[in-house]
Amino acid sequence: MFSSKKDPKxxxxxxxxxxxxxxxxxxxxxxxxxxxxxxxxxxxNVTGRPGDESLLVVSDQGAIHGNVSAYDVIINGRVVGDVTVAHFVELQSNAHVHGNIFYQKLRMDVGATVEGKLTKLDSMQTAPAALPAAEVVPALDYSAS
Known part of the structure; x- marks a missing residue:
């Protein structure tokens, strides 16, 4: 999965x-x-700290119901929400994404599924203007009742 060579791809x-x-x-x-x-x-929502070259790995048992944002993302589980990746996203064979994916570089294995749009960001663009969470994931009310 990881190599010692510096491969920008x-x-x-x-x-x-x-x-x-x-x-x-x-x-x-x-x-x-x-x-x-x-x-x-x-x-x-699961977010890598802005400015960090963060890595999120969602295993085949993992699931996220919310938006995802990180520098690099590897998905082999389920994500229900938009995924914004500053550098590289890898969708492994058990990946199921129900939402839009915004990426610089993409690798998708046979068996991975995406129900949403794939949008390549240019090198100057880091994220779309707005990702409304309510389109894919219902808004949650965390306020005390």
Whole structure:
């Protein structure tokens, strides 16, 4: 998956310093730096810290119901929401994305599915103007009742 050669067309290796384990369900947004491996479930947006060359890995057991944004993203699980990737996105054979993908570079394996638009960003563009979460993921009310 990762090589020691510096290939600008692939994922930059990052330290996966954070793990959301298989039996964990998080309700709320997550912001991370360096690397995050997602084996569990998240209901909320998952975002790499702006300015970091962050790596998000969603394993075949992992699922995110919210928008995703990071420098590099590898998906082999399920994402229901828009995915914005500053550098490289890899959709492995078990990936299921129900939302739009905005990317610089894309690799998609046989078996991966996307229900949404694939939009290549030019090198000067980092993200679309606005990603309305309500189009794909219903708005969640976290306020106290």
């Amino acid at each position: 692939s994922v930059k290796s990052a330290k996966l310093s954070t793990l959301v384990a298989q039996n964990v369900h998080v309700s709320g947004d997550i912001e991370f730096s360096e690397g995050l491996r997602m084996d569990g479930q998240v209901t909320g």
